[in-house]
Ligand SMILES: NC(=O)C1=CN([C@@H]2O[C@H](COP(=O)(O)OP(=O)(O)OC[C@H]3O[C@@H](n4cnc5c(N)ncnc54)[C@H](OP(=O)(O)O)[C@@H]3O)[C@@H](O)[C@H]2O)C=CC1
């Protein structure tokens with residue numbers, strides 16, 4: 001893929017996940033810089049992946065061809081304002097922030113940005129990310145292609161036609177790893193109650209989750225419901241477990257949780 005110089009503004013969980021995935025996929029580390037005010041998360045990135053790091057956002061952004069805005073939404077305005085001094089016209093700006101619209105980013109940086117909004121997730125760290133992407137018609141095809149290839153280096157990508165679709169991506173992918181971790185935590189806790197030591201309980205849960213996910217990936221033409229039915233013997237144990245989930249409206253709970261994530265993103269669009 002094309003190799004442009006990239007400045008990550010923010011060196012936290014999500015920046016680290018993308019940087020790790022990129023470097024492991026062969027993207028040259030010396031083309032990547034990450035900035036953060038404190039050394040605690042910035043310096044391990046230099047040590048672990050050989051990228052450049054620093055605390056000078058302005059310098060990093062000025063020197064880069066691509067700027068990835070990777071700070072918390074509530075800090076975005078404070079971080080963007082000083083960057084207004086830079087000529088951003090020839091640069092591609094990628095924002096991974098939830099709940100900050102393209103229009104707000106244009107306001108924060110006081111220019112019509114060449115902007116791609118990306119909603120990634122943390123499995124990018126191991127090349128298993130899922131990113132949703134949005135760009136307006138004003139963004140050049142070459143920039144869209146670069147952004148897509150960048151995220152493809154760390155996982156799968158899909159585009160949304162409307163910017164509001166990014167909030168749906170948050171619910172279905174950006175936030176989603178946490179749902180599965182919560183589910184696994186609950187299972188591990190109960191397995192421990194059933195007498196397994198924590199390590200074995202984790203092994204039982206993680207191997208089942210990884211195996212189930214791999215089966216989904218390996219059988220793209222098989223409906224998820226069919227895979228579920230293949231485990232569920234009539235009158236057996238799985239049927240009882242699933243009946244309990246259904247009795248407690250698991251599907252409704254999942255739907256409500258995903259809608260809550262979307263509502264929060266919409267709320268953040270007004271707040272920040
Ligand atoms: N975590 C996730 O799974 C996902 C997150 N996102 C989005 O990614 C963005 C970052 O989230 P996440 O990585 O979780 O957040 P973190 O809190 O882990 O990281 C934020 C980073 O921003 C840095 N920072 C704070 N102030 C500044 C500043 N003035 N200049 C430069 N850097 C600064 C922090 O520095 P320091 O290290 O010194 O504290 C830290 O490195 C958010 O907008 C979020 O919506 C999107 C999809 C998934």
Ligand SMILES: O=C(O)[C@@H]1CCC=N1
Pocket residue numbers: 098170174175
């Ligand atoms: O929790 C959040 O707001 C961010 C966006 C998606 C995942 N983490």
